[in-house]
Amino acid sequence: MPNPDFAGKVVLVTGGAQGIGAAICQLFARHAATVVVADLQGELAQATAAALRAQGLQASACQCDLAEPEQAAALVGRVLAQHGRLDVLIHNAAYFPLTAFADIRPPLLQRTLAVNLQALFWLSQAAQAAMRRQGGGRIIATSSVTGPRVAYPGLAHYAASKAGVNGFIRAAALELAADRITVNGVEPGMIRTPAMDNLGDADVNAAIARGIPLGRLGEPGDIAAAMLFLASDAAAYITGQTIVVDGGATLPESSAVMP
Template identity: 70%
Template sequence: MMAIYASDAFAGQVVLVTGGAQGIGLAIVSAFARLGAKVVVADLQLQKAKEAAESLCQQGWQVQAAACDMADAGQIAELVEQTAQQHQRLDVVIHNAAYFPLRPFNQIDAELLQCTLSVNLMAPFFLAQAALPWMKRQGGGRILVTSSVTGPRVAYPGLAHYAASKAGVNGFIRAAALELACEGITVNGVEPGMIRTPAMANLGGEAVNQAIAAAVPLGRLGEPEDIAAAMVFLASPAAGYITGQTLVVDGGALLPEAYL
């Protein structure tokens, strides 16, 4: 999938990925590492992050693990500073970590809502703010966020809190892009549709997956690598004139009219 890029396309660049120990995040980490970047995989589950980093390092790539609770602004600032200080640069920051337990609307309490907003919406603010001094010093950088079609475009039962956070993420992307453009920093996002990840288990078993896939015009669930490919594009020189945008990667699922 990444054959269209030279194997050293991101050589010398430092890429920070949150929520990178599994699923979409791990695919993003792998994609950038295989293209020559030095990648820091940050995750709440440090052991999983270490296992992911070790596996990729054994393949000859430059990946290291870091622990971070994305609901904690202090930890986010420390993560960014440690990463940038160690490598003396920070080129791409990708916020992929997310929190989205299924919960009926009338059972969403203050604690659940706060945690969801902290991880999904507030964290990109703190990441961007922490990365800004380093990117300004370098003359530019890329800030990317994994958003979702759920919230900005469609809804799913049991995910009102998640939908609200992702709608906010898209607002953040546009506003931050406008303010940071003068610094040579682009801010963009990817909106995944139904992607085959461990989190899909929340929606049901394989029968549910098959039913969802049958409703997608391209006839399949997305794979984490589909999202990683979009992230690589948005971080590449080919996307240098793109900012404040979100790229929908959903196999065409949003295209049909509701009555079809």
């Protein structure tokens, strides 16, 4: 793939303050994009944006609770008011406290669906008109192998939301194609982020890594690289798809799935 150039383009990344989101912001900013770091943790988002600016890159920050539909729409409005355009929308924010199925209660399920799935609707609706005026755009979602492909105990709520994300990607891709807006996703496997602490300590993580065909946990940059490709000119004819980035863990022959 030719070295992508995002000069003059504005990229909004939700859940951008840490982990996979921060890696996405870093990579797009390094390729000359103006990056907006959006996160529930406003101070952390500001710190992430400041770190990018300290490297001579272009970044700003917004605090937003995507469980609130009006805040999702307002976030896109703030980006447009500040920068005048929005070229790439990346919905990476997620909510998934490890919880046994029997213990899931309405507030937990409602917030999981609101942040992971419903916000994707409201963000995309708000971005559509601006992208249409610009002659096109890219919508990319961080999905997961959990739900569409495999399941893990304690993540029924999360799995349901991510299966919904994949359904949204396919349907929205059909409807937005006429506006030259592509809709795609990335399905991360086991990625080395603070969220991995939910699954156990270092010994547990090492055992998980041994079961992955490539022999390691993924890094946030692995996901960011797939996002960069989907937003680049090289992926202009790809829409309604997801890329699995899991080191081969969900292959039927993998011991990560079949010990």
